[in-house]
Amino acid sequence: MNFKLKIWRQYDRNSKGKFAVYNVTDISPDMSFLEMLDAVNRNLAKKSEDVIAFDHDCREGICGSCGLYIDGRAHGPQRGVTTCELRMRHFKDGGTIIVEPWHSKAFPVIKDLVVDRTAFERIIQAGGYISVDTGSAPEASSLPVPKANAEEAMDAAACIGCGACVAACKNSSAMLFMSAKVSQLALLPQGDPERKRRVQKMVETMDREGFGLCSNTYACEQECPKKISVSHIARMNREFIRAKLF
Amino acid sequence: MRALIEFYNSSVGKKLIVGLTGFFLIAYLIIHLFGNLLLFRSDGGAAFDIYAELLPQVVVIRIIEVVLFLIFIFHIITAAYTWLLNKQARGSAYELQKKGETSALTSRTMLLSGSIVYIFLVLHMRQFWYVSRYEAGEHFSMYEVVRATLAEPVYSILYIIAMFLLGFHLKHGFQSAFQTFGLRDKKYASLIEWVGVIFWLLIPIGFASMPIYFLLNF
Ligand code: FES
Numbered sequence: 001m002n003f004k005l006k007i008w009r010q011y012d013r014n015s016k017g018k019f020a021v022y023n024v025t026d027i028s029p030d031m032s033f034l035e036m037l038d039a040v041n042r043n044l045a046k047k048s049e050d051v052i053a054f055d056h057d058c059r060e061g062i063c064g065s066c067g068l069y070i071d072g073r074a075h076g077p078q079r080g081v082t083t084c085e086l087r088m089r090h091f092k093d094g095g096t097i098i099v100e101p102w103h104s105k106a107f108p109v110i111k112d113l114v115v116d117r118t119a120f121e122r123i124i125q126a127g128g129y130i131s132v133d134t135g136s137a138p139e140a141s142s143l144p145v146p147k148a149n150a151e152e153a154m155d156a157a158a159c160i161g162c163g164a165c166v167a168a169c170k171n172s173s174a175m176l177f178m179s180a181k182v183s184q185l186a187l188l189p190q191g192d193p194e195r196k197r198r199v200q201k202m203v204e205t206m207d208r209e210g211f212g213l214c215s216n217t218y219a220c221e222q223e224c225p226k227k228i229s230v231s232h233i234a235r236m237n238r239e240f241i242r243a244k245l246f
Numbered sequence: 247m248r249a250l251i252e253f254y255n256s257s258v259g260k261k262l263i264v265g266l267t268g269f270f271l272i273a274y275l276i277i278h279l280f281g282n283l284l285l286f287r288s289d290g291g292a293a294f295d296i297y298a299e300l301l302p303q304v305v306v307i308r309i310i311e312v313v314l315f316l317i318f319i320f321h322i323i324t325a326a327y328t329w330l331l332n333k334q335a336r337g338s339a340y341e342l343q344k345k346g347e348t349s350a351l352t353s354r355t356m357l358l359s360g361s362i363v364y365i366f367l368v369l370h371m372r373q374f375w376y377v378s379r380y381e382a383g384e385h386f387s388m389y390e391v392v393r394a395t396l397a398e399p400v401y402s403i404l405y406i407i408a409m410f411l412l413g414f415h416l417k418h419g420f421q422s423a424f425q426t427f428g429l430r431d432k433k434y435a436s437l438i439e440w441v442g443v444i445f446w447l448l449i450p451i452g453f454a455s456m457p458i459y460f461l462l463n464f
Contacts (some may be wrong), residue, residue, distance in 0.1 A: 069340060071342060071344070072347075073338065098341055103336060103337055103340050104335065105334065105336065106335070110437065146267070171332035172332070172337075173335070175331075204256065206257070207257050209255060210334075211335055212257075212332040212334075212335030213257040213261055213330060213332055214257070214258075214260070214261060214337070214426075215328070215332070215353065215356065215422070216418070216421075216422040216425045216426065217348075217349035217350070218349060218350075218351040218353070222347075222349070229427070229432070231412065231430070234424075234425050234428050234429065234431060235260075235428065235431075236428075236429045237258055237426055237427065237428035238256075239430025240256075240258045241258075241427070241428060242248065242308040244252075244253050244256075245249075245253070
């Protein structure tokens, strides 16, 4: 397969970026999007040109490093996959593909397609944890959790922190990311003692980091590679109202 | 008090205010619609005229009017403010963003649909509320004012368009408010969707039926 790539190039945080066009040939339809970019980079390296910087680590959809805005969609056109899992067969042979970094005030571009997502870390640091000493693994039945709660908490915990929710949201809101953690811990007995403090601190930090306000377009749910439901946002809202007013 | 200000300053708090005020406004829509149904009585507007004359004499109505006005202003200001904050949060725009594939048009155009409804409302208040309050002389008939105004095709069509946009606004607004209140659980999502039909479809149709009625009948 052959493609014309329009890729965002930006030297560093402070410089002004622009799109550069690359033509790639002989791409196998089974290649992942990142493998395709590797091929481009190999060619650039051969010509001693500056290679395209992009984030990646596990390349199997579990680490959340590889977020690219491809052809107007976070992680490309497929539902429920990360950029590293996206295959080239989903693109039109001979077509043009636009590749951009996440756009959000809270995620500044570091270089080319790499953005600084430490704002997410700070949201988690604000309360996305349990500070009680749990000791070694206890007897399973000593802390009963209803099956439905366990399932839902697990669904929320599937978040890999890739930032697609923020990238896709027209308001650049981090509600799906933040609420997934709040919801996960609110569903489990271990999260109970700190639930009020947690949700308030996390919302406060999210606002301070410059993310936008959720207007319930639900684009995040559509773009989340782990298909995390917006019902977690509803639960987080509930937790917040309860913590603030009652 | 400090807790309330803190609440308002938070992102979730602001959205909650928009939702709550929106709810008061749609509650008023229902009452307004039922009162107006008197227009359809075939008594030459006698019942409607009595209703229109009595309404401003009730103290509670006067109070509700003021509260409603304040709520309305609060709704608009908070919503416009969040829109502004959200513009800033994006930073630079994408070269290509296929928003249509991931979200509904109604959810992305709330400021626009709301603004148009607002402009219509100013006109609406001038034409009816203001006239009935400050320009009513001897032998004043509110029914006559309504009939004359709505028989005018320019106004009638404007009314119908505004009601279409109101429906557009509420299509997203109704269920979105439940999400913000934290009540849109998976279990209730479809129920909320169905009850929403009353608000985004039936109520606007109810209001739009009035200009249509006067446009075709007289
Ligand atoms: S590289 Fe780890 S999720 Fe894509």
